[in-house]
Every structure is written in structure tokens, then in C-alpha cells.
């Protein structure tokens with residue numbers, strides 16, 4: 001289900017977990033960190049987005065949990081991971097370029113609240129990360145996917161700052177959206193992430209918490225590297 005491309009051979013490196021809400025800078029720092037360490041970057045949000053893509057393709061309502069659950073065993077998901085490169089295939093089709101549209105983003109937030117979806121994605125994530133040398137990023141990595149991760153970070157930032165970052169990304173990608181709408185969508189997804197019964201967004205008790213509100217990504221990475229170097 002998962003495939004490691006260009007990973008380190010013959011050396012079991014660390015599993016590094018990075019969790020936090022949307023727009024906090026997880027993807028940017030996870031990618032930078034993976035590059036610095038020569039590790040794989042595991043973007044678990046892309047897996048939830050891939051399921052959402054399939055749900056949309058099948059024409060299912062996000063409320064139809066029974067139909068979505070029935071769709072899972074008929075679905076083949078494959079992810080190619082490298083330090084930067086992430087390709088996601090659903091039933092053999094490369095859907096990477098279609099995963100970050102506002103429609104798929106909204107749907108991913110809804111399908112990720114379905115316990116059967118989270119259960120189905122657990123072995124996919126664990127298979128990719130199990131052999132170590134991985135920086136895995138998501139919402140429940142340190143609490144559920146890799147509760148024994150060697151190092152856990154939980155990133156936080158003010159909601160206005162997160163919405164500003166997300167709005168800038170959307171505009172740069174050619175989407176015409178208002179800032180207020182972006183902020184409403186983002187806080188709505190946060191609420192859903194925090195309140196779901198399975199794998200809710202929360203810091204693991206042993207996670208290092210970093211507030212990224214006024215820190216550029218490079219500074220966050222330096223702070224993380226200091227923690228990691230002490231462990232290596």
C-alpha cells in the first residue's frame with residue numbers, strides 16, 4: 001500500500017511525529033526536516049484527501065457513512081514517499097494534483113471523522129513509517145498512529161495567523177476566496193478535528209509544543225533540530 005522512494009538503506013532512523021491544526025505550518029517544516037535528515041516525509045493528510053477524492057468520484061454523500069465504509073475494501077491506495085516527493089494513487093490513478101482543491105479539503109475534513117476511515121488508514125500509515133527514518137505529519141500521529149514515536153512535536157498558532165497563511169496559499173494556487181470564508185472553513189475543520197471520537201486532534205502528553213505564530217519555518221526547524229540532535 002505504501003512505498004518508500006529513496007529512503008536510507010540499512011539504517012533504522014527515528015520516527016518523528018508532527019501534529020497540529022490546519023495552517024500551522026506542519027507540511028512546510030515536516031518537509032524541511034525530512035530533507036535535512038534525509039528521511040521520508042509522510043503526509044498523512046494526503047491519504048485522507050485521497051479517500052475524500054474517491055468518495056466524491058463515487059458520488060457519495062459525506063453523511064452516508066455506511067456507503068463510504070463499504071467503498072473502502074474496494075479501494076486501492078498507494079503512496080510514494082520521498083524526502084519531498086509525494087505521489088498518491090487511487091485505484092492506480094495518480095490523483096496528487098487533485099487533492100488540494102477547496103472541495104476535496106472540505107470533504108476530507110468530513111470523511112476523516114468516520115471511524116471506519118481512520119481504522120482503514122492506520123495500517124497504510126504504519127506500513128510506510130514502520131521502518132523508521134520518517135517525519136510523519138498529521139493530527140493523531142503522536143497519539144494514535146505512532147504512539148511510540150521517538151520524538152513528537154505539536155505545533156500551535158493563532159487562528160488569524162493560520163487563516164492568513166492558508167488564504168495566501170489558496171490565492172497563490174489560483175482560487176478566488178475571501179479571507180473571512182477561509183477563516184470560517186479553517187476553524188470549522190479545527191472544531192471537527194478536535195471533537196471527533198476517534199483520533200481527535202490533541203497533543204500527546206510527551207509532545208514538545210511549539211507556537212509558530214511569530215516564527216518563520218526555518219526557525220521552527222532549528223528548534224526541532226536541537227531536540228532531535230540531542231536524541232541522535
Ligand code: DC
Pocket residue numbers: 022044045046048049105108109110112113137138139140141189193
Ligand atoms: O493536513 P491536511 O489539511 O492535508 O489534512 C486533510 C484532512 O485530513 C483534515 O481535515 C484533517 C484530516 N487528517 C486527520 O484527520 N488525521 C490526520 N492524521 C491527517 C489529516
